Amino acid sequence: MKRTVATLCLALVAALLLSAPQAAQAKQLTGELEIFSWWAGDEGPALQALIDIYKKQNPQVEVINATVTGGSGVNAKAVLKTRMLGGEPPDSFQVHAGQELIGTWVKAGRMEDLTPLFKEQGWMDVFPEGLVKLIGTKDGIWSVPVNVHRSNVLWYVPANLKKWGVEAPKTWDDFFAIAPKLKAQGVVPLALAQNWTCNHLWESVALASLGADNWDALWSGKLKFDSPEGVKAWELFGKVLEYTNADASSLSWQQATDMVIDGRAAFNIMGDWAAGYMYTTKKMQPGKDFGWLASPGTTGEFMFLADSFGLPKGAPHRDNALAWLTILGSREGSDAFNPIKGSISARKDSDLSKYNGYLQSAAADWSKDRVVGSLAHGVAANETFMGGFASVMEMFLKTKNAKAAAKACQQLADKAGI
Ligand code: GAL
Numbered sequence: 001m002k003r004t005v006a007t008l009c010l011a012l013v014a015a016l017l018l019s020a021p022q023a024a025q026a027k028q029l030t031g032e033l034e035i036f037s038w039w040a041g042d043e044g045p046a047l048q049a050l051i052d053i054y055k056k057q058n059p060q061v062e063v064i065n066a067t068v069t070g071g072s073g074v075n076a077k078a079v080l081k082t083r084m085l086g087g088e089p090p091d092s093f094q095v096h097a098g099q100e101l102i103g104t105w106v107k108a109g110r111m112e113d114l115t116p117l118f119k120e121q122g123w124m125d126v127f128p129e130g131l132v133k134l135i136g137t138k139d140g141i142w143s144v145p146v147n148v149h150r151s152n153v154l155w156y157v158p159a160n161l162k163k164w165g166v167e168a169p170k171t172w173d174d175f176f177a178i179a180p181k182l183k184a185q186g187v188v189p190l191a192l193a194q195n196w197t198c199n200h201l202w203e204s205v206a207l208a209s210l211g212a213d214n215w216d217a218l219w220s221g222k223l224k225f226d227s228p229e230g231v232k233a234w235e236l237f238g239k240v241l242e243y244t245n246a247d248a249s250s251l252s253w254q255q256a257t258d259m260v261i262d263g264r265a266a267f268n269i270m271g272d273w274a275a276g277y278m279y280t281t282k283k284m285q286p287g288k289d290f291g292w293l294a295s296p297g298t299t300g301e302f303m304f305l306a307d308s309f310g311l312p313k314g315a316p317h318r319d320n321a322l323a324w325l326t327i328l329g330s331r332e333g334s335d336a337f338n339p340i341k342g343s344i345s346a347r348k349d350s351d352l353s354k355y356n357g358y359l360q361s362a363a364a365d366w367s368k369d370r371v372v373g374s375l376a377h378g379v380a381a382n383e384t385f386m387g388g389f390a391s392v393m394e395m396f397l398k399t400k401n402a403k404a405a406a407k408a409c410q411q412l413a414d415k416a417g418i
Contacts, residue, residue, distance in 0.1 A: 030060040033320040037094035038076035040067035046341035056121045072196045089312035091321040096378025097306040103382025112311040113140030143308035144329045147343035152204040152295040153301040172296045179243045189243035191265035193256035199376040208231040208297025218379045225409035234402035274340020286358035301353040302369035305377035385416035
């Protein structure tokens with residue numbers, strides 16, 4: 001009897017030893033993984049950190065890092081549309097949480113429901129409830145968030161402000177008070193870049209003018225864009241534009257940031273990927289080499305956006321894409337990506353010791369500020385509104401007619417079903 005048990009045990013151990021490599025082999029992913037985003041060039045290092053983790057875990061998979069240059073996805077989104085409609089989706093693509101995801105690809109029935117992955121990975125408790133709502137509908141959860149970015153940030157170089165004898169403005173009145181002094185010294189008060197960065201500036205100015213309640217009321221249809229409050233926001237925006245550089249339309253957001261770094265401009269209002277650019281690419285230290293404040297008139301308000309990746313139906317390498325999404329949502333992936341990117345983790349359990357001083361302050365604000373959604377980066381409105389808004393902006397830049405712009409926005413809102 002004793003011998004039989006011993007023999008059985010040996011046989012079992014042998015069987016386990018034999019089967020283990022086979023099981024591991026069966027799990028070994030092969031083939032390709034194509035990921036699609038607009039994180040090219042200066043925006044690439046954070047994405048690369050995720051790819052490095054993926055390659056380590058899946059050495060047999062060839063990762064195709066398909067990027068289309070252009071801040072805020074201006075060019076990438078058009079290319080993605082052609083591919084999706086042409087039946088050639090990448091395995092996974094970057095998309096902003098909110099209406100950019102829900103109002104387009106989810107509405108068109110082109111995405112896979114990721115609820116099983118969220119449950120399997122225990123993500124239901126790890127991501128903030130509000131964020132999960134933003135990437136979900138009653139029918140499912142449609143993407144994995146990789147970060148939280150802040151849109152309403154004013155950037156500057158402390159040593160330059162000192163040299164010019166000005167302080168970073170907390171309100172637009174403060175800004176208008178110091179702008180002539182800067183101009184007199186040959187300094188552009190506020191650096192601006194191509195069209196989408198005007199939309200970006202507009203949302204910070206509009207938030208200051210309207211306040212958070214009215215900002216939210218615009219997107220729930222409770223406040224009309226052509227109301228007196230709506231018109232006032234455009235008027236303030238027009239006044240702010242008077243202090244920006246004339247060559248804005250030919251610059252990228254990095255070049256507008258360079259103007260601040262080089263001392264050609266005093267300030268820039270940009271999302272905190274600018275902190276990533278200054279820290280990661282330019283090797284500048286937050287608090288010392290560059291400073292920041294909430295954009296004028298928005299102290300205590302956090303205008304947020306989140307980058308996420310989804311799984312399109314018909315993804316050619318579905319299993320490889322699921323392994324990719326698993327890394328994106330993990331604590332390890334998140335804490336490797338975000339400190340380089342200039343964003344905070346979308347997870348509630350990130351290791352803040354890995355994040356620099358700017359990001360630690362952003363994380364503190366995220367947990368206590370009033371949070372509102374960005375228009376320029378996909379949270380607040382769908383593609384119909386966003387596409388039309390770019391044209392309204394073009395018109396306003398030429399005419400500076402606040403009433404006409406406000407009216408055109410309301411017409412857009414009606415069309416977009418807001
Ligand atoms: C935003 C995006 C950021 C950053 C930025 C500039 O839309 O969410 O991650 O890439 O554009 O391109």
